[in-house]
Amino acid sequence: MEMSALDVLNAMKNDEQPSTKRNEPEKEIPNDMTNDGKYKVLIENLAVSYNGKKAIKDINMKIPDKAVTALIGPSGCGKTTLLRTINRMHDLTKGAEVTGKIIIDGENVYDSHINPILQRRKIGMVFQKPNPFPTMSIWDNVAAGLKLNGVKDKGILNEIVEDSLKMAYLWDEVKDELKKPAVALSGGQQQRLCIARALAIQPEVLLMDEPASALDPIASQKIEQTIIELKKHYTIIIVTHNMQQALRVSDRTGFMYLGDMIEYDKTETVFKNPKKELTSNYVQGRFG
Amino acid sequence: MSNSERRLEFRNYFQDNLGKRMVTDKIVKIIVISCVVIAIIPLGSILADVVRMGIEIISFEFLTALPGAAGSGDGGIANSIQGTFIMIGMTSVIGIPIGVLSGIYVSEYANSRVGKMIRFFNDVMMQFPSIVFGIFAFLFIVLVLGKFNLWAGAVALSLIMFPIIARTTEEALKLIPDTYREAGHALGLPKAVVTVKILLSAAKGGIITGIMLAVARIAGETAPLIMTILGSKGWFRGTETAMDALPLTIWRLSLLPYDEAVMFGWGAALVLITILLALNMSVRYLVLHRKGGSGSLGMFMRITGGKK
Numbered sequence: 001m002e003m004s005a006l007d008v009l010n011a012m013k014n015d016e017q018p019s020t021k022r023n024e025p026e027k028e029i030p031n032d033m034t035n036d037g038k039y040k041v042l043i044e045n046l047a048v049s050y051n052g053k054k055a056i057k058d059i060n061m062k063i064p065d066k067a068v069t070a071l072i073g074p075s076g077c078g079k080t081t082l083l084r085t086i087n088r089m090h091d092l093t094k095g096a097e098v099t100g101k102i103i104i105d106g107e108n109v110y111d112s113h114i115n116p117i118l119q120r121r122k123i124g125m126v127f128q129k130p131n132p133f134p135t136m137s138i139w140d141n142v143a144a145g146l147k148l149n150g151v152k153d154k155g156i157l158n159e160i161v162e163d164s165l166k167m168a169y170l171w172d173e174v175k176d177e178l179k180k181p182a183v184a185l186s187g188g189q190q191q192r193l194c195i196a197r198a199l200a201i202q203p204e205v206l207l208m209d210e211p212a213s214a215l216d217p218i219a220s221q222k223i224e225q226t227i228i229e230l231k232k233h234y235t236i237i238i239v240t241h242n243m244q245q246a247l248r249v250s251d252r253t254g255f256m257y258l259g260d261m262i263e264y265d266k267t268e269t270v271f272k273n274p275k276k277e278l279t280s281n282y283v284q285g286r287f288g
Numbered sequence: 289m290s291n292s293e294r295r296l297e298f299r300n301y302f303q304d305n306l307g308k309r310m311v312t313d314k315i316v317k318i319i320v321i322s323c324v325v326i327a328i329i330p331l332g333s334i335l336a337d338v339v340r341m342g343i344e345i346i347s348f349e350f351l352t353a354l355p356g357a358a359g360s361g362d363g364g365i366a367n368s369i370q371g372t373f374i375m376i377g378m379t380s381v382i383g384i385p386i387g388v389l390s391g392i393y394v395s396e397y398a399n400s401r402v403g404k405m406i407r408f409f410n411d412v413m414m415q416f417p418s419i420v421f422g423i424f425a426f427l428f429i430v431l432v433l434g435k436f437n438l439w440a441g442a443v444a445l446s447l448i449m450f451p452i453i454a455r456t457t458e459e460a461l462k463l464i465p466d467t468y469r470e471a472g473h474a475l476g477l478p479k480a481v482v483t484v485k486i487l488l489s490a491a492k493g494g495i496i497t498g499i500m501l502a503v504a505r506i507a508g509e510t511a512p513l514i515m516t517i518l519g520s521k522g523w524f525r526g527t528e529t530a531m532d533a534l535p536l537t538i539w540r541l542s543l544l545p546y547d548e549a550v551m552f553g554w555g556a557a558l559v560l561i562t563i564l565l566a567l568n569m570s571v572r573y574l575v576l577h578r579k580g581g582s583g584s585l586g587m588f589m590r591i592t593g594g595k596k
Contacts, residue, residue: 092473121476131467135489145475148485194471201475 124198188219342558359546391457456498
């Protein structure tokens, strides 16, 4: 009997993640909007401080499933901090303290029984600068998350590597040189490789921290196309400085300023018809 | 005075002291170059002396035979060469794991206070005269067991070796940008896997350099060996007995009143330097310049021409 790669992964996940789901009663979230689909991530009263200094304060958001949510705002407003709470990256930062809840599929990510390592396997992350593992080949980079987590079957690995590279629109460019070192690729290719690497662990949520900010316009266009394709399968949250990019790729946009979520709504509303003056000034380029 | 006039004044001032700045530049350049020359002279002359004197005595017999009667000019230093390789091997078995692991601990696991403390003790240990480690091994191993033995020598040398390796491993790991750690954690990898599979492999260049520095350092140590493995004229006969090593031979021969013995000492010095150079270069080549493949198996296959 043959098992497809996905079956194996699902089996892996079910084995490892204890199924102690609690059914939280749906709370009314202040900045809710017309619900036109399922919500994947619920953020409730979230605050983060570094060494006692508040970086974000009391954020509440409902992030829709299989859609792109963009976080915009001037530098230092807490966009990246907010993004990194979702896969508990702050666990690695000294002095960072997170309060509040992030609920993914009914489970609070910050519950004491949740293992952050297992949680991160459900959430992919792409960083600001392309960071392929420097000593690994292209193939090894994409397979890293699975191989180093104990998946040994070469057939399954090959299938997933090919699938992930295709999803990241990199397959055609690298299919003949998978054994080449990853750092030999161009910046834009490296970033799509990092997307493929994040997709290979079959996440449900994809976090992207200014994924195109270090790239030239053509490479960022490719990344944007990739994002638009990916949202058919994933819940994507993207931090960006580029408002045009937010407008092009996202369905929802959250505008943050000085650690507060000023306005969170449909992208069109935020850009064309914002409710707050601050938002309107920012999206029209009057500050920031 | 208007701003633009003031600016013109600044500009003129800058032009005026141009000549002075050029002269300063020249002087600094000359000082730097002469310092380099001064630093190279002793190194170059020692190397030249060792090669000039040593090359005369080296022959097939010198490299493969046991020593003959002192000062007769017969025989060779084969047992010392064997002893040096054995000592490097035994010391590495103890010193490399302890050094690399404590370097990893300080860089990746220790909080800053514990890390600082360990680093401080490491630095202090690096400054210790090596004979102190020899006395330590003599008191706690040689005297307790009642005989000179190789493990006592290896323990003494590994105490010299591991602080060097720990420090260089720590520095090599700290050079790796945090973004690779984060990428590893974002893939849901446990910390141990991130450290071993991603960080160690990215830092291996620096770690290998540290290990080779430490090997070079211990291969030339004499004082701890006098107190632990003593020296002998025969082949290796197990770890529970005395043994010779190149630095011991060089030291002993150079004290003898016979010209032939001193020449043997020069030869032994050249052999020791050559061994270290060859070891250093081949380890570097094997670990750093292989393409593709991962782990020691891939490395082995590549050398032997096999396909993985």
